[in-house]
Amino acid sequence: MPSFQAKLKVTGLKPGKPPEAVMAAAVEALETRHHVESSQLDIVGGVPQISLRFLVEARDYRGENSEARESAAMMRDAVERVALTGNLYVLRRSRGKWAPV
Numbered sequence: 001m002p003s004f005q006a007k008l009k010v011t012g013l014k015p016g017k018p019p020e021a022v023m024a025a026a027v028e029a030l031e032t033r034h035h036v037e038s039s040q041l042d043i044v045g046g047v048p049q050i051s052l053r054f055l056v057e058a059r060d061y062r063g064e065n066s067e068a069r070e071s072a073a074m075m076r077d078a079v080e081r082v083a084l085t086g087n088l089y090v091l092r093r094s095r096g097k098w099a100p101v
Contacts, residue, residue: 001055002064003037003093004101006030006072008079009086010048017082023050029078030054033071047086050079065092065101 010022023039030036030052037053052075056064072090079085091098 001035001058002068003053003055004068004072005051005053005089005091005093005098006068006075007049007051007089007091008072008076009044009088010050010079010083011086012084014082014084021082022079025078025082026050026052026075029075030071033067033074068092068101 006026008026013019013022023041027036027039034054034056037055039050039052042049042051054068054071056068056071058064069090072088076085076088090101092101
């Protein structure tokens with residue numbers, strides 16, 4: 001199964017929402033469609049960024065990429081209920097390297 005990664009900048013929390021709600025919303029949204037392999041929080045250039053690795057069911061290359069992008073957008077929508085977000089990046093693992101899709 002192809003491995004993908006969604007990276008989402010988090011620029012702030014919505015009032016009354018705890019920081020842990022961000023990752024919980026992201027993982028919960030992706031798990032409705034895919035197996036989430038890992039999740040982590042990094043600080044990139046002083047801005048929090050969540051990263052989630054997930055697997056997409058194998059089929060045609062273009063369809064896999066499309067499904068990964070749709071799922072990442074769905075994840076961002078879920079996170080936006082609890083936080084303000086910035087850029088979303090979707091990457092695919094190919095030959096040991098991550099490349100944008």
